[in-house]
Amino acid sequence: LPSDKIQIWTKTMNVTPPSQGHPCGLYNSAVFSPSAESDWPAQGLNVHMIVQLQLVFCMLGTDQFLTYVQCFHVTPPTGLRTDAAATGLHILKHAQRNNGEQIGDVLPLSHLRSPVHLIPHFGKTANPHLTTHTSHELSTKFWLNRYWNKQIYYCLSLCSM
Numbered sequence: 001l002p003s004d005k006i007q008i009w010t011k012t013m014n015v016t017p018p019s020q021g022h023p024c025g026l027y028n029s030a031v032f033s034p035s036a037e038s039d040w041p042a043q044g045l046n047v048h049m050i051v052q053l054q055l056v057f058c059m060l061g062t063d064q065f066l067t068y069v070q071c072f073h074v075t076p077p078t079g080l081r082t083d084a085a086a087t088g089l090h091i092l093k094h095a096q097r098n099n100g101e102q103i104g105d106v107l108p109l110s111h112l113r114s115p116v117h118l119i120p121h122f123g124k125t126a127n128p129h130l131t132t133h134t135s136h137e138l139s140t141k142f143w144l145n146r147y148w149n150k151q152i153y154y155c156l157s158l159c160s161m
Contacts, residue, residue, distance in 0.1 A: 004060070005059065005060055006057050006058070006059055006060065007057060007058045007059075007060055008055065008056070008057045028052070028053050028115055029050060029051065029052045029053070029072075029115070029116050029117070029118050030050070030051060030053060030069075030112050030113070030114060030115050030116060031045070031048050031049070031050060031112075031113040031114045031115075031116055032048065032049050032050075032051050032069065032107055032111050032112055032113060033047070033048050033111045033113055034047065034048075034049065034111070035111070036108075036110065036111065038111070038113060040113040040114065040155070041113075041114075041151065041155035044155050044156060045074060045076075045090070045155075045156070048113060049071060049072070049074075050071075050072045050074055050092055050116060050144065051069035051070060051071050051072065051105075051107075052069060052070045052072070053067055053068075053069055054067075054068045054069060054070055054104065055067065055068040056109060064108060065108070065109035065110070066106055066107070066108060066109060067106065067107050067108070067109050067112070068104060068105075068106055069104060069105055069106075069107055070094065070095075070102045070103065070104045071094075071095040071102075071103050071104065071105060072092040072093060072094060072095060072142070073092065073093045073094075073095050074090050074091075074092055074144070075090060075091040075092075075093075076090055077089055077090055077091070087143070088146060089119075089143040089144055089145065089146055090143070090144040090146070090156070091121065091141060091142070091143065091144075092118065092141070092142040092143075092144055093140060093141050093142075094140055114151065114152065114155075116144060116145070116148070116152060117144075117145040117148035117152075118142040118143065118144060118145065119142060119143040119145050120139035120141075120142055120143075121139070121141040121142055121143050122139070123141070127139070144156070
């Protein structure tokens with residue numbers, strides 16, 4: 001879109017494009033509802049999605065703020081015979097197309113329900129290129145930190161998904 005048709009917000013949340021200090025950018029992750037009517041946190045992740053915010057913007061001449069997000073696939077900790085079951089943490093993986101491109105979507109900012117904290121899951125060996133500035137972009141698997149705050153803990157304790 002032409003820059004005279006869109007207003008981009010980079011200081012509302014961490015949705016900062018790549019720079020010298022952050023070569024991969026700096027982006028927050030959040031819980032989004034697919035609709036305006038949301039029963040968050042009562043339904044937990046059952047009808048919600050975890051996304052990484054890439055852009056917050058507003059089309060000039062409108063009052064609707066939108067987001068461009070990249071989506072995650074969520075696996076609940078129950079029934080797994082792994083460290084996920086022991087910790088009670090959901091596992092997230094970047095949702096990708098067959099060609100490896102990440103799946104994204106445009107959602108109204110009003111559907112944002114809560115920020116979340118993701119912890120990179122390194123597996124047996126970590127990528128040697130990981131730094132504090134690149135760990136979320138170079139990692140493909142994450143833990144959803146249910147212990148980050150009491151609201152997230154309560155919500156994720158209520159649901160199986």
